[in-house]
Amino acid sequence: MTSGAGVRPGPAGWADAARLDPGARSAALAALAGTELQVLVVGGGVVGAGVALDAVTRGLTVGLVEARDFAAGTSSRSSKLIHGGLRYLEQLNFGLVREALAERSLLLGVIAPHLVRPVPFLFPLTHRLWERAYVGAGVSVYDALSLSFGHTRGLPGHHQLSRRAALKVAPALKRSAITGAIAYWDAQVDDARYVLTLVRTAAGYGAQVASRVQVRGLLREGERVTGVRAVDLETGDEIEIRAQQVVNATGVWTDDILVVPKDRIHSSTGIITRTADSVLFIIPWGRYWIIGTTDTDWVGSKPEPAASRADIDYLIDQANRVLKTPLARDDVVGVYTGLRPLLAGESESSSRLSREHVVAQPVPGLVLVAGGKYTTYRLMARDAVDAVVHALDWRAPPSCTDRVPLAGADGYLALWNARHRLALSSGLHVARIEHLLRRYGSLTPELLALVEADPGLGRPVTGADDYLRAEIVYAASHEGARHLDDVLGRRTHIAIETPDRGMAALEEITGLIAGPLRWSTRQAAREAEHYRAGVTAERASQEAGTDADADAIRGTVPDIVPVLGAGEASGNGARRRGGGVAGVRGRSH
Ligand SMILES: Cc1cc2nc3c(=O)[nH]c(=O)nc-3n(C[C@H](O)[C@H](O)[C@H](O)COP(=O)(O)OP(=O)(O)OC[C@H]3O[C@@H](n4cnc5c(N)ncnc54)[C@H](O)[C@@H]3O)c2cc1C
Secondary structure, eight states: OOOOSSOOOSOSOTTOOOOBOHHHHHHHHHHHHHSEEEEEEEOOSHHHHHHHHHHHTTTOOEEEEOSSSTTOSGGGSSOOEEOOOGGGGTTTOHHHHHHHHHHHHHIIIIIOTTTEEEEEEEEEEOSSHHHHHHHHHHHHHHHHHHHTSSOOTTOOOOEEEEHHHHHHHOTTBOGGGOSEEEEEEEEEEOHHHHHHHHHHHHHHTTOEEESSEEEEEEEEETTEEEEEEEEETTTOOEEEEEEEEEEEOOOOOOEEEEEEEETTSOOSSEEEEEOSSSEEEEEEETTEEEEEOOOEEOOSOSSSOOOOHHHHHHHHHHHHTTBSSOOOGGGOOEEEEEEEEOOTTOOGGGGGGGGSEEEEOSSTTEEEEEEOOGGGHHHHHHHHHHHHHHHHTOOOOOOOGGGOOOTTTTTHHHHHHTHHHHHHHHTOOHHHHHHHHHHHGGGHHHHHHHHHHOGGGGSEETTEEEEEHHHHHHHHHTBOOOSHHIIIIIISOHHHHSTTTTGGGHHHHHHHHHTTTTOOHHHHHHHHHHHHHHHHHHHHHTTOSSHHHHHHHHTTSOOSSOOTTTTTTOOOSOEEEEEEEEEEESOOO
16 A cells, blocks of 8 residues: 555555555655645654554544654654653652553553563662662552553563672673662663654555655744645755644754663663663663663754764763773764753753643644653644644544554564464574564565565675665665665664664665665765765764764764755754664674
8 A cells, every 4th residue: 555645534454554665755745735634744753653643543634744754853863762761750750650651551562562572671779778678669669550551561570689680680780889689671662663653554544644845834824824835855846735733743853872782781681770860771772782861952953963972981981880891982883862852941950841741732723742752652642633633623533543553563463473484484584584573563574575576685784684685675665765874774773783884785775775766876876975974974973072063073964855944943942962872783691
């Protein structure tokens, strides 16, 4: 199915995912320009994509435009945790934690069991009695709050560990730094893939979706907003999109995170530890660890926030406070930076607020949704669409997204159980099938069909052998990727999981997507050259001593399809930076 021309108001087969190729984008743009929608969503991060899905599954006609790639903002730069937020318990914010844990249960059990999975954590204790009692009580409340929901997909409860037991599961910890630990469970997600899957699901139900379309202004009749003026950044064409309600979900794009190889930290569990101002996460991520986050103000570029040497050193220092064998700069395979959306007026001292969201209607025809966190995107989307429905005076049903599995969820468990059979019939190793199932769920047969048609696509990508060549083709033919950065940075994570940021794989990847994207030889060369220049600028920015220098260096190579006057049309308040995934390659323990 494609998102096709013409606005389809209703479901078109809930288990289907739209095929987002260049033809589907052109058709969606034609439909967006030619119809008055009930709802146009601006911003293709997790919130905007969630709004689109919520609205279309209530029977509304929906469009979604994103200025860059889907999830290119904060939604591909998070710590990738689906969590209740243990630390908010300290603020006695039980309602917020309970709400987020309910979402965690839904995502694990119903909505996206293929993309969201349990992850174990260790909270090292540094004092003997009071801390064990204090943290233990907090984690007990955390578990109890999550037990009030049905779908925990078997997340085990927490347990207390002696120092000896803690060192057994996490030998990387400094013996002198701990007196014991508390083990508990949370969940994690491939944030960029999740957004993309939301978008494909929404398109499957009839939403018209297009990336690289930047909204430049609002259409108005009197005070009322009646649509937007937008630019197709790929062609420079201007489009007017008419809609009875426009939802602004443009977030704010900053935080630093490091990625380091798995064999650099000997532990079978993630680790969470306090820092002076916040907490530090060391989170398992396939063959890597991600370590974050910083939490500093950022005033530079929103599309490409940069990490400086000081940010990277800060994260390494914080991790080394608890690690037996210290990490060094060379261990860092990748770094990423995201901007945390804060509500206007929110200050550093009130970062609690940053996890809550607001929905506002500043003028008729316009709904703003801002704040919140990834885990609770569905609630933000529900509230925004409630506001839309109210303003439309439309008898739409209530949100049903708590019962709408994302593309690839339906049938996932049965396919998982049949993975050995799939391995036999496809000729792929069972580990590859598992990798595919965790990324595509029950859409995996679409990739296996590509391999069947061209067995060469069943080979790993040279220089990025975690991924099959079929996945690269599929990113361009089905998943809306339009440029190399989309493929290396968001459909896959080659850009942060390989020390050379995917340079060795670049030529092969360019060759694989040139066909589906209809690139000429000249364009393919230009795209590859641009990717190389971006990597060089990013590396240089990470050697810079200050944010300003890092920003200036990174800014020398903008996105291949640069947004115009970046940030003008967004503006949901102030921002703080955080992030940094450091990936460490190696064997897993
Ligand atoms: C470092 C870091 C770690 C985090 N970790 C977690 C975590 O572990 N768990 C958790 O639950 N939350 C986490 N968060 C919070 C979470 O990532 C964000 O709350 C969430 O991703 C915000 O999504 P969004 O859709 O509002 O914004 P974005 O993802 O930023 O999406 C907004 C989109 O709007 C687009 N846009 C802007 N202007 C225009 C325009 N004019 N026209 C068209 N499109 C436009 C942008 O390109 C962008 O893609 C973290 C945040 C950070 C920074």
